[in-house]
Amino acid sequence: MTAVQGVDQAYWYILGISVLLLLAITVVMVYFVIRYRRSRHPVAADIRDNYKLEIVWTIIPTLIALSMFYVGWTSYVGLRTVPEDAMEVEVIGQMFSWIFVYDNDKESENELVVPQGRAIKLNISSIDVLHSFYLPAFRVKVDAVKGMPTYAWFYADEVGEYDIQCTEYCGVDHSAMVGTMRIVPAETFALWLDE
Numbered sequence: 001m002t003a004v005q006g007v008d009q010a011y012w013y014i015l016g017i018s019v020l021l022l023l024a025i026t027v028v029m030v031y032f033v034i035r036y037r038r039s040r041h042p043v044a045a046d047i048r049d050n051y052k053l054e055i056v057w058t059i060i061p062t063l064i065a066l067s068m069f070y071v072g073w074t075s076y077v078g079l080r081t082v083p084e085d086a087m088e089v090e091v092i093g094q095m096f097s098w099i100f101v102y103d104n105d106k107e108s109e110n111e112l113v114v115p116q117g118r119a120i121k122l123n124i125s126s127i128d129v130l131h132s133f134y135l136p137a138f139r140v141k142v143d144a145v146k147g148m149p150t151y152a153w154f155y156a157d158e159v160g161e162y163d164i165q166c167t168e169y170c171g172v173d174h175s176a177m178v179g180t181m182r183i184v185p186a187e188t189f190a191l192w193l194d195e
């Protein structure tokens, strides 16, 4: 399973449980409202202590919550575990653009170019205020904070162009702080890197 699939799986799992619970609770609620309405059931019953029921309604939600934690945790581990052969790129947020610095000190602005078939590690930082590096197609979203270097990674699987956005309000031109990530064939990347 890829990191992207892991995130999607956690999303659909949690959403699925939420929808099921919403439906189940709504159905039971409507049923009870009708079944125990005042005209049919004028005197409220005083029900106390049902240990079996209490244990069941404690254990089942606990297991559901733990299973959601497990699915979320494995997807998080997928996002944070960088393959050893990853190519590293420095990502610097500034008001109001993204600067990318490659191994050979080549720099690009608002355009991240990477070779197809490689894992890419992004070393993310900021030189001024808070920014957040967002690469939605790869489920990558990491804050860029001055003085707190961090990282993200993704696997460059398919040639194409992908959106980059800043998702932390960072000033008047925050909305213009967008870029493009291009995955290109390895040979094209080598040429581009030496330009």
Ligand SMILES: [Cu+2]
Pocket (backbone or CB within 6 Å): 093, 094, 096, 130, 131, 132, 166, 167, 168, 169, 170, 174, 177
């Ligand atoms: Cu920003």
